[in-house]
Amino acid sequence: MSTELHLTGGVAHRTHPEPVRPASAPRPVGLSGTGVRIASRPTPRFTDDELAALDARYTNSPASTIIRWAVDTFGDRLCLTSSMQDTVLIDLAVKADPGIEVVFLDTGYHFPETLETAARVKERYDLNLVVPPAPLPLDDQWMDDPDGCCAARKVAPLERALAGRAAWLSGLRRAETAARATAPVISRDKRGMVKVNPVAGWSDADVAGYVADHDLIANPLLSQGYPSIGCWPCTRKVAEGEDARAGRWTGFAKTECGLHE
Ligand code: SF4
Numbered sequence: 001m002s003t004e005l006h007l008t009g010g011v012a013h014r015t016h017p018e019p020v021r022p023a024s025a026p027r028p029v030g031l032s033g034t035g036v037r038i039a040s041r042p043t044p045r046f047t048d049d050e051l052a053a054l055d056a057r058y059t060n061s062p063a064s065t066i067i068r069w070a071v072d073t074f075g076d077r078l079c080l081t082s083s084m085q086d087t088v089l090i091d092l093a094v095k096a097d098p099g100i101e102v103v104f105l106d107t108g109y110h111f112p113e114t115l116e117t118a119a120r121v122k123e124r125y126d127l128n129l130v131v132p133p134a135p136l137p138l139d140d141q142w143m144d145d146p147d148g149c150c151a152a153r154k155v156a157p158l159e160r161a162l163a164g165r166a167a168w169l170s171g172l173r174r175a176e177t178a179a180r181a182t183a184p185v186i187s188r189d190k191r192g193m194v195k196v197n198p199v200a201g202w203s204d205a206d207v208a209g210y211v212a213d214h215d216l217i218a219n220p221l222l223s224q225g226y227p228s229i230g231c232w233p234c235t236r237k238v239a240e241g242e243d244a245r246a247g248r249w250t251g252f253a254k255t256e257c258g259l260h261e
Contacts, residue, residue, distance in 0.1 A: 043166045044073055048188060055186040063092050063198040066185060070167060070196045071096045077166035079103055079130075081158065084110075084117045085229045087216050088207055089171040089199060094125050100169075101128050103161045107153040108134030109231035117219045124217060132157040146234060153231075159191070167194035175203050176228070176244065204244075 046054070058066050070078055071093075079101040080093050093100050104118050122129045136152055162168055168189075174181050189195040199207070204227075211218055221229050225237035227244040236247040 043077055046188075046194065051186055051188055051194065055184045059185050060201070061185075063089075063202070064095065066196060066198040067093055067096045067169065070169060070194075070198075071100070074165075074167040074194070076101075077164070078169065079162070079165055080169040081105070081161075082121075082171065083229065084114045084121065085219050085222070086171070086207060086211060087117070087121050087218070088202075088210050089169060090121060090125065090127070091210075091214060091216055092198065093169060094127070098125075099128050101130055103158070104129060104131050105154055105157050105161070106131050106134045107231050108136070108138050109153070109233055111221060111229065111232045111235075113220045114229060117217060120217050130161065132161055162191065162193060165193060167196060169196050169198060171199055172197045173202050173207075174200050 054069075058069065076099075078097075080089060081103045082090055084104055090102055093102075118129065118131070121127060134153065135157055172180055172183055174183050183197055183200050185197055185200050187195050202210075210216070219226075219229055226235060226247065227238060228248055229235055230248055234248060234250075236250055238244065238247040
């Protein structure tokens with residue numbers, strides 16, 4: 001499917017530099033896995049106080065311990081979301097549950113390198129990878145209304161992917177941004193679901209060390225000046241010394257896509 005865009009349309013209020021469109025942006029054909037597994041156990045319910053106590057109990061635990069708790073607690077009502085920036089969380093999670101459902105949101109605007117990473121990871125782990133399709137035709141919405149674009153291409157598909165789940169695993173880390181600096185390990189999200197961030201306390205060095213020690217697949221863009229990888233129209237290389245997420249939505253006040261609000 002073509003992803004042709006028209007980048008010279010003269011949007012009056014566009015203040016950010018035009019991105020360089022990748023030479024090719026293939027659709028993730030063949031990435032989808034076996035899909036949703038049928039829930040086979042009652043959904044555990046926790047009060048806010050109980051979740052706070054669990055967060056305090058696990059906040060300094062190894063990620064593998066946190067994931068084991070989540071898998072044992074929620075079983076097939078647990079899934080994992082990945083942006084395919086790195087594969088640390090996937091590697092950790094499949095060791096606890098090889099069949100865990102991994103959701104990768106197809107915005108329609110992924111770099112080819114990100115789609116290739118998804119394909120390689122699916123093959124390496126025989127991953128139960130689910131890729132909700134891009135929900136809208138490709139257009140220039142990201143230029144005019146990136147919040148609306150993220151809402152339609154990321155947040156709404158995530159809502160559908162999480163439907164019927166009790167909990168989800170996210171690779172969010174406190175070291176990524178100031179806004180994430182106080183992220184809990186275990187909490188209740190805005191949907192009322194339990195959100196688990198097993199690597200919340202990991203530093204960039206922790207991630208790099210785990211990737212090297214376990215010879216993980218890494219998105220090649222990470223070594224090409226993209227320490228934070230999103231959709232290609234909204235991601236640029238960062239200069240030496242710049243914040244890792246400075247290359248996201250350049251020219252806009254926007255710093256988050258809405259998935260972790
Ligand atoms: Fe749209 Fe950019 Fe958000 Fe991707 S990151 S969904 S292209 S606004």
